[in-house]
Amino acid sequence: MRLPNHPAAADISLIRVLHALSDPARLSIVTTLATQGPLACGALNLSIAKSTASHHFRVLREAGIIQMQAEGTQFINSLRRDDLHSRFPGLLDVILQSATIG
Amino acid sequence: MRLPNHPAAADISLIRVLHALSDPARLSIVTTLATQGPLACGALNLSIAKSTASHHFRVLREAGIIQMQAEGTQFINSLRRDDLHSRFPGLLDVILQSATIG
């Protein structure tokens, strides 16, 4: 397994963030992480194939939205709230709030 | 020409809004409308084909982000700020602000 490379905060792109969050599965992952805190990939009980889930985590990671750190055989995912807030203040908060609305 | 049908405010979908804004050309259209007010399609001087521009306006319209109203031979585009704000408070503002950042 290759080490996941996360973009620096300064390299986070708005277009990429919006695109990453415009997929239902990925938005669901992000809202779950926001409400339940850091979780391993498998802990999210996504009803999709492993490889598909891995793809979505990768898109979120490369967009700079989540951080993945190895912990034993699993990867713990957490939101990069501070980095996102420093780059695009309020963006994640508003999107999370909007997601709870519907 | 078919009349453009706009979704009701209540039918505006977060996923669709995020997807619509995750394209550089469309985000550019929206930021231009935000700063320069209502404009005809041709007034935006987009460096893309007419048909491509028309496609992007359609995506924005169907996502509920812009409103188009016929005015002579042209269509005047304006942001649906109030509808968006009532559906997803703060979302458009934060994205517009983020877009100015980079």
Add this chain to the structure above:
DNA sequence: TCACTTGTTCGAATAACATAGAACAATTGA
């Protein structure tokens, strides 16, 4: 060492999207 767990990577199929040229529709103005 060996099975098990967790998640990645590869390859391939399918779907969705962006782009543009050509033809068309509607309005305006001469």
Add this chain to the structure above:
DNA sequence: TCAATTGTTCTATGTTATTCGAACAAGTGA
């Protein structure tokens, strides 16, 4: 009536995304 303007729709093409199964890699624990 006729040409010009404005933008849409149709059709086609190439690119990008999504999804999955299968194989792989790395750690854990017996």
